[in-house]
Amino acid sequence: MGERKLKIADVARDIDVHRNTVALLYYEKAKRIDFEVLEKLCKYFNCSISDLLEFRV
Numbered sequence: 001m002g003e004r005k006l007k008i009a010d011v012a013r014d015i016d017v018h019r020n021t022v023a024l025l026y027y028e029k030a031k032r033i034d035f036e037v038l039e040k041l042c043k044y045f046n047c048s049i050s051d052l053l054e055f056r057v
Contacts, residue, residue, distance in 0.1 A: 001026060015040040025052075 001011060008026055012019040017037055024030040025041075038049055045051070 011041075011044065015044050 001008070008022045009019050012022040015022075015037075017040065021030075021033075021037060025033065025037075038052065041052055042049060
């Protein structure tokens with residue numbers, strides 16, 4: 001989002017999810033994420049899940 005200078009509200013509106021869902025993901029505070037939201041984000045940004053998420057131990 002930062003590279004494209006997109007606002008959280010714009011992405012949320014474009015993929016039809018709640019703004020807070022996108023904000024929690026953006027600020028890395030989400031406790032869980034629905035597969036549907038992941039799919040919408042991947043399609044929107046034309047990327048794979050691994051481009052969006054990173055597993056840390």
